[in-house]
Amino acid sequence: MITRMPRSCVVHRAALLDFVDGQPRTDATSAALGHLERCRACEDELAGIVRTVAALRRLGRAVAAAEPPPGAWIGLRSAVTAPAVRARGGRWDYAAPMLALAIVAVVGLPAVIRPATFANPAYGAGSQPRLDAYEPRIIRLRVSGTNSAPVWLTGSSGHPVAPDGDRANIARIAPLPGSGERVSRPLAKT
Amino acid sequence: MQADDLEAFEAFFVRHRTLIYRTAYGLTGDRQAAEEVLQDTFARAYKHRATLLPDLSPVPWLHRVALNLCYSRLDRRRLKAEPIGESTVAHLRDAATEPAERAERRELRQIVREGIAALPAKHQSVVVLYYLNGLSLQETATSLGIRVGTVKSRLHYALTNLRGHLERDRRFAYDYRPLGREEDLEAPPA
Numbered sequence: 001m002i003t004r005m006p007r008s009c010v011v012h013r014a015a016l017l018d019f020v021d022g023q024p025r026t027d028a029t030s031a032a033l034g035h036l037e038r039c040r041a042c043e044d045e046l047a048g049i050v051r052t053v054a055a056l057r058r059l060g061r062a063v064a065a066a067e068p069p070p071g072a073w074i075g076l077r078s079a080v081t082a083p084a085v086r087a088r089g090g091r092w093d094y095a096a097p098m099l100a101l102a103i104v105a106v107v108g109l110p111a112v113i114r115p116a117t118f119a120n121p122a123y124g125a126g127s128q129p130r131l132d133a134y135e136p137r138i139i140r141l142r143v144s145g146t147n148s149a150p151v152w153l154t155g156s157s158g159h160p161v162a163p164d165g166d167r168a169n170i171a172r173i174a175p176l177p178g179s180g181e182r183v184s185r186p187l188a189k190t
Numbered sequence: 191m192q193a194d195d196l197e198a199f200e201a202f203f204v205r206h207r208t209l210i211y212r213t214a215y216g217l218t219g220d221r222q223a224a225e226e227v228l229q230d231t232f233a234r235a236y237k238h239r240a241t242l243l244p245d246l247s248p249v250p251w252l253h254r255v256a257l258n259l260c261y262s263r264l265d266r267r268r269l270k271a272e273p274i275g276e277s278t279v280a281h282l283r284d285a286a287t288e289p290a291e292r293a294e295r296r297e298l299r300q301i302v303r304e305g306i307a308a309l310p311a312k313h314q315s316v317v318v319l320y321y322l323n324g325l326s327l328q329e330t331a332t333s334l335g336i337r338v339g340t341v342k343s344r345l346h347y348a349l350t351n352l353r354g355h356l357e358r359d360r361r362f363a364y365d366y367r368p369l370g371r372e373e374d375l376e377a378p379p380a
Contacts, residue, residue, distance in 0.1 A: 017346050052353040055302045056321040059216060062299060063322045068211040069225055073203055076229050077196065080236040 008035060009042050016046050020053055199239070203232050206249065209323055209333075210256045216322040217260040217303055227259045249333040253315055261307060305355035313348035316341050 015032035019025070036042055207228060214227035234255055235242065242248050306317055319330045320341070331338045 014342070014346065017342070017349065021345075048353045048357065049349050052349050052356060053321075055298060055356065056317065056352070058295070059299050059302050060322045060324055063212045063216040064324060066212055066215040066221070066224070068207045068228055069221075072207065072211075072225060072228055073200060076203060076232050076236075077200070079229060079233050080199070081196070 212323050213256050213318050230259050231256045301359050305352045309348055313344050316344045317348045
């Protein structure tokens with residue numbers, strides 16, 4: 001059951017604390033002491049606080065006699081002026097190599113497994129990749145406005161429907177008739 | 191103190207060392223641990239000297255670091271399960287033969303320390319500075335950069351919480367039971 005403290009008790013308890021702490025007496029202190037004679041709850045509260053303060057002061061007396069040891073500065077000076085030696089075996093020592101490994105794994109793995117997993121129109125919708133698509137071959141390219149010419153395709157994908165980068169590669173390896181014209185698309189295998 | 195000036199740092203250390211050492215000793219009850227906390231606190235202050243603002247009191251910062259170091263040490267000590275060695279046996283033998291009153295006082299101090307440790311951080315600071323280090327209300331307020339009224343309010347809440355902690359502790363049941371009145375006392379057996 002929660003019981004609410006009467007307003008008069010709330011008002012007087014701050015003054016009672018000051019009284020316990022040895023603060024100078026004021027009108028509020030006198031009023032609080034008068035209240036104490038009539039209120040058993042505040043009397044109990046005050047008694048508990050007095051015992052608590054006494055326990056704290058006893059601990060304080062034990063502490064008051066303590067002085068820092070005379071050699072403390074020498075030890076501290078040595079500690080702060082010593083060259084920083086990096087502690088080995090900390091958890092962060094492995095952070096950079098692990099991060100590098102993770103980046104390599106994230107960036108490099110898709111490049112390795114791309115033919116088997118990336119969608120590519122040449123494989124057909126949803127089909128398995130054609131393994132022979134990665135072997136170098138002769139294909140015939142139609143160059144817009146002129147004739148066709150066999151080209152030894154060694155582009156990075158080695159694929160008949162190579163992306164733009166491979167078109168440039170093809171053109172560089174085997175300049176086509178009608179230079180300057182765009183390679184439109186591959187036609188067929190020879 | 192912001193430059194690499196060891197003399198200025200030594201003056202800074204001398205000015206604040208007693209406060210920090212007494213705080214550490216009050217909370218750990220162990221001179222060796224208090225010396226370590228003192229050194230670690232000021233080593234951190236040296237490391238972060240560039241960020242300590244010259245126009246603000248460093249006491250709240252130093253005090254908070256010292257309190258954290260004390261409690262992390264106490265937690266470690268509590269978690270560390272050491273086999274009973276010769277020194278532990280000797281300590282237990284000494285404790286068994288020390289006068290009961292002295293043992294009680296030591297236990298009382300330990301319970302009060304545990305009660306302080308259970309307080310919120312801002313209440314710990316005012317209790318330790320005011321009761322353990324013996325600063326005045328004004329000095330406590332200045333050290334922590336807060337108003338005197340705030341110090342009194344925090345002390346009020348801290349004492350109420352601490353009182354509850356002490357009264358709940360069975361080891362302290364005799365000393366901290368509420369004071370009984372004559373009518374509360376049981377009649378002696380006939």
